[in-house]
Amino acid sequence: DLAQLIHDLKHVNPRAAVGVKLVSSCGVGTVAAGVAKAYADYIVIAGNTGGTGAAALSSIKYAGNPWELGLAEAQQVLIENGMRGRVRLRTDGGLSTARDILVAALLGADEFAFGTAVLVTLGCDMARQCHLNSCPTGIATQKPELRAKFRGKPEHVVQFFQQLASEVQQLLARYGLPSLEAAIGRADLLEQVRFDGGLDLKPMLAVATEEGAVRWQGDRNDRPISRPAVDEAWVVPAIDAAKQGMPYRVHSDVANRDRAIGARIAGELALLKSRAEAPLPRPDITLNLNGTAGQSFGCFAVDGMKLILEGQANDFVGKGLAGGEIILRARGLAAQDSGHHVILGNVALYGATSGTLFAAGRAGERFAVRNSGATAVVEGIGDHGCEYMTGGMAVILGKTGINFGAGMTGGIAWVYDADGSFLTTKRCHEEFLAPESFEQAGEHAQMQLHELIEAHVERSNSSLAKTLLADWANASQKFIRLVPKPQA
Structure with missing residues (x-):
């Protein structure tokens, strides 16, 4: 799943660097190696205290691990597996001094992240009220009277980093290192000088015996490409058509190897919109596809994009959907009895914010997980449907699995409960x-449901939806409307 997400993010924006943040802990090196194999560009090893200023005091005092432990393990495992040169290692968690930076570099860090130290330079007094809207220094608050107390300036941050850089240069000179880059991975220059409680840090300070890179070599960690993505050829003509306000249509066959179809166009449309000096006409891009789509079909599709697939799709359909329309039509025998056939895989509409999905068939598990605005009609789902859903609408025209709506705090769900x-x-x-029963839902909600099912028939040609509409007086009484309860 992580490798697929990294692939999707790089597909929607090939220029972006994709990183994964890991918590410093025993075994993090193995995880870091997996992240590198998944073609992330950088890995963050986070440690120190167990939370931010808004975290529980027990977490802050007892939950965190030193970043040194996780960083050293990640460095050693990556070197042992010949992958250290492919990724940047970044660490954070209480870094504030030049000594912190040098030690992190010697243990293998290419980059260093700062949080609390910068806030302190801007006036943070560590009151730990970040979550209460009562920050006394005006940093973490929306109250005008408290924000007026903010005295931080950009110059304070600039001065902090200039002084920090100067101290780093002095330390490097003291230990005979020509640059910070030359210090990366030189754990042989570290020595344990205290042994409190019999603590032995030899494993952490061990130097890898394998030959190879001990720091990032400067190249992106991209997956080798054996063949261009099927939608790569559509990007330039689709964007040209969008600039001119013209429609763009494609008819193509797809196969299981074709992943994240539509993401490249979505990314370029978003970039075009963000750079436009004047409002652009709404795009009119339709992809008419036939076959079995690979994972993440239609991910990140934006407003003005329509993806029509006759066949079936794998997991993550409509991931991050942002206004586009996805239509899955059954074919062959499945089209004759769409409600009994699976047409898309697990985790559809993960993190969707807007748009629509019409699928003439059943979906897998975790349907519409973290959906926060998309509207969907499917004909049955697996376990954990609408998990953590915060907005949008899901209409299920068939059986569901267990644990429906766990963590659901927003949006509306309709379920056709044929057998009760x-x-x-x-x-x-x-x-x-x-x-709520169909009658309890109210006239507006009832009409909205009927219109959605009509739209489902029009777009997906669903045989099940046609059957329901043909006997709507009776079928409608078997619908259950699920409304989130207020959460404290």
Whole structure:
């Protein structure tokens, strides 16, 4: 899943550097090696205290691990597996002095991140009220009377880093190192001088015996490309058409190897919109596809994009959907009885913010997880549907799995409960959801549901939806509306 997410992010924006943040802990080196194999560009090893100023005091005092432990392990494992030169190692967690930077470099860090130290230079007094909107120095608050107390200036931050850089130069000169880059990975220059409680840091200070790079070599960690992505050829003509306000249409076959279809166009459209000096006309881009789409079909699709697939798709359909429309149409025998056939995989609409999905078939598990604004109609789902959903609408025209709506705090869900088992077998999460009958939902909600199912028939040609509309007077009474309960 992580490798696929990294692939998707690099596909939507090939110029972006993609990083993964890991918590300093035992075994983090193995995880870091997996992240490098997944083609991330940089890895962050975070340590020190267990949370920010808004965290519980028990977490701050007892939950964190020193960043030195995780950084040293990640450095050693990456070198042992010949992957150290492919990624940048970054560390953070209480860095504030030149000594911190030098020690981090010697343990293998290419980059260094600062948080608390910079806040202190801007006036933070560590009151630990960041989450209460009562910050006494005016940093973490929206109250005008408190914000008026803010005395920080950009010059304070500039001065801090200039002084820090000067101290780093002095330390490098003292130890005979020509540059900070030359210090990276030189753990042989570190020595344990105290042994409190019998603590032995030899494993942390061990120097890898394998030959190879001990620091990042300057190149992007991109996946080798054996063949161009199927949608790469569509990007330039689609963007040209969008600039001219003209429609763009594509007809193509796709296969399981074609992943993140549509993401490249979505990324370039977003970039075009952000750079435009005047409002652009709404794009009119339609991809008519046939076959079996690979993972992340239609991910990040934006307003003005329509992806129509006759066939089926794998996991992560509509991931990060941002206004686009995705239509999945069944074919062959599946089209004759769409409600009994799976047409898309797991984790559809993960993190979607807007847009629509019409699928003439069933979906897998974790459907619409973290959906915060998209509207979807499918004909059955697996377990954990609408998990952590915060907005949008999901219409399920068939059976669901268990644990429906866990953590759901927003949006609306409709479930067609043909045999009455949805509530009797407690498939929904009653702690978060309040079920309502079709009659209790009200006229506006009833009309909205009917219109969505009509749109589902029009777009996906669903045989199940046609059957329901043909007997709407009876079928409508079997719908259950699920509304999130207020959460304290």
